[in-house]
Amino acid sequence: MSEVALPASLEEVYAIRKREPGAAVLAGGTDLLVRMRADGKKPPVLIGLERIPGLSGIAIQDGVVRIGPMVTHQNLLDSPVIRKHLAVMHEAAQVLGSPPVRHMGTIGGNICTASPAGDLLPALYVLDAEVEISSPAKKRVVPIATFITGPGRTILTGQEILTGIRIPVPDPGYQGFYRKVGQRRALAISIVSMAALLMVSPDKTVRSARFAWGSVGPVVMRFPDVESSFAGRTFGPALLADVGRQYSERIRPISDIRASASYRKMVAAGLPLKILEQ
Ligand SMILES: Cc1cc2nc3c(=O)[nH]c(=O)nc-3n(C[C@H](O)[C@H](O)[C@H](O)COP(=O)(O)OP(=O)(O)OC[C@H]3O[C@@H](n4cnc5c(N)ncnc54)[C@H](O)[C@@H]3O)c2cc1C
Numbered sequence: 001m002s003e004v005a006l007p008a009s010l011e012e013v014y015a016i017r018k019r020e021p022g023a024a025v026l027a028g029g030t031d032l033l034v035r036m037r038a039d040g041k042k043p044p045v046l047i048g049l050e051r052i053p054g055l056s057g058i059a060i061q062d063g064v065v066r067i068g069p070m071v072t073h074q075n076l077l078d079s080p081v082i083r084k085h086l087a088v089m090h091e092a093a094q095v096l097g098s099p100p101v102r103h104m105g106t107i108g109g110n111i112c113t114a115s116p117a118g119d120l121l122p123a124l125y126v127l128d129a130e131v132e133i134s135s136p137a138k139k140r141v142v143p144i145a146t147f148i149t150g151p152g153r154t155i156l157t158g159q160e161i162l163t164g165i166r167i168p169v170p171d172p173g174y175q176g177f178y179r180k181v182g183q184r185r186a187l188a189i190s191i192v193s194m195a196a197l198l199m200v201s202p203d204k205t206v207r208s209a210r211f212a213w214g215s216v217g218p219v220v221m222r223f224p225d226v227e228s229s230f231a232g233r234t235f236g237p238a239l240l241a242d243v244g245r246q247y248s249e250r251i252r253p254i255s256d257i258r259a260s261a262s263y264r265k266m267v268a269a270g271l272p273l274k275i276l277e278q
Contacts, residue, residue, distance in 0.1 A: 002036075006048045013047055014136045014159050020045045025161055027070060028104035030097070031113045055108075055163060058082065067165040069108025073097070073120075076107065085169045088176025088195050092123040095180055108162050114148045117215045121148070122195035123178055124165070125212035125220045132164035141166065150218050173199045173207070179274040180214070181267050183258060190215045191259040192267040196275060200235045207231065211243065211272070216251040216264055223250055237273060244269040 004026070007013050017023050023045035026032055036042060049055050055070040058079045065081060076082050076093040083090050096102060096110075096119040110120045111131065121144070129144045136159055147154055156162070170176075177196045182188025193214035199207040209230040213221045226246055233239050253264035 002042045002044060002046045004046045004048060006051050008051050008053075010052060010134060010161075010163070011136075013049070013052070013161065016045060016047055017159050023047050025049060025112075027106040027109040027112075028072065030101050030105040031109055049108075049161075060085065060169065063169050065167045065169060067107055067167070069106060069111070069162045069164065071107050073102035073105050073107070073110075074099075076120075077102065086123075086127060086167060086176065088126060088178050088197055089120065089123040089167075091176065091178035092119045092195065095119060095178070107165060111144070111147070111165070112154060112156070112162055114150070114152050114154050114219075116151055116217060116219055117190045117193070119178075119180065119190065119193065119214070121220045122193055122212040122214045123176070124167070125222055126176070126195045126197040126210040127167045127170065130166045131162055132166065133160050134163040135160040139163070145219070145222070148219050170197060171199065175200070177275045179271050181271065189258065192216055192253075192264050192271060194268070194271045196272070198235070198275075204235045206233050206235050206239070209243075211247065213247060213251060213268065215258075216253040216268060221251060223247070226250060237276065240272040240275060243272040247272075 005016050007016060022043050024032060024043040026046040026048045049070055054068065056068040058071060058081050059066050060081050065085060073093045073096050076089060097105060107120055110118045124144045130141050131144055131147050133140050133142065133156065149155060174197050180190040180193035182190050195212045197210040201207055210227055230243065248265045248269035251265065251268055253261045255261045
């Protein structure tokens with residue numbers, strides 16, 4: 001059995017980790033506890049973050065939404081700020097796991113697990129999110145795409161923990177969408193997922209288009225050159241079919257127990273058209 005510590009401040013977290021370098025940070029536990037059971041490896045101490053002020057809450061200030069890492073998926077769904085300004089994230093949280101997982105699991109845990117199938121990640125990538133990393137020595141802020149370096153890998157070192165997520169509020173003209181295909185309709189890890197942030201004029205001209213793809217590579221993928229090629233084109237089924245074609249050629253998925261690489265490419269080709277489905 002691991003000892004469970006519930007510190008009330010970051011300083012206490014750092015002190016425990018200094019004393020016990022093998023200690024693990026625990027948020028909602030929906031990934032960590034499952035992994036511990038599967039591996040049979042028990043850290044000497046689990047450091048629960050739930051009592052630390054400042055790690056929860058969603059606030060908007062100076063055009064930036066700040067989200068604490070202990071914010072649960074259900075908190076995201078309940079937040080008027082997320083619904084109004086970050087609809088793509090609201091849509092991603094809606095299809096993440098089941099009600100118990102959404103009540104326990106956190107945004108910080110989803111980011112630090114760094115799974116290419118993590119549902120919040122494509123949304124965070126199209127929103128150009130940044131993450132705050134804190135240690136006793138300093139605080140640094142890096143883009144989400146810098147933070148995640150591979151499947152299950154992040155740039156966190158030593159005493160560092162994730163202490164916040166910062167998202168610039170997109171222009172009000174942007175619309176956000178999140179679509180995923182899994183092995184079944186509910187409680188499914190994605191086979192392919194896609195977040196989109198689109199700005200389309202009333203005459204249907206695309207002003208700006210961002211797409212981020214999950215489960216098609218070691219990390220979430222964005223291709224700025226492909227994105228910029230859509231500006232000026234007319235929004236509609238023909239464009240979305242072309243978006244699917246282009247990304248399906250560009251992505252390099254692997255085959256695993258959930259799907260083959262060729263099936264993932266086929267699914268990716270059709271996913272943008274699902275934007276037209278409610
Ligand atoms: C039945 C089931 C269904 C699921 N379905 C989905 C799904 O559909 N989509 C999806 O994306 N995920 C799914 N998951 C995975 C999981 O629920 C999510 O990834 C969740 O967001 C993890 O958050 P958590 O708070 O539970 O993380 P935890 O398990 O507490 O932590 C995960 C990892 O992050 C580290 N960590 C957590 N917070 C911090 C921090 N602030 N700083 C540094 N490190 C930190 C922990 O040490 C651990 O290594 C599912 C899990 C289960 C059990």
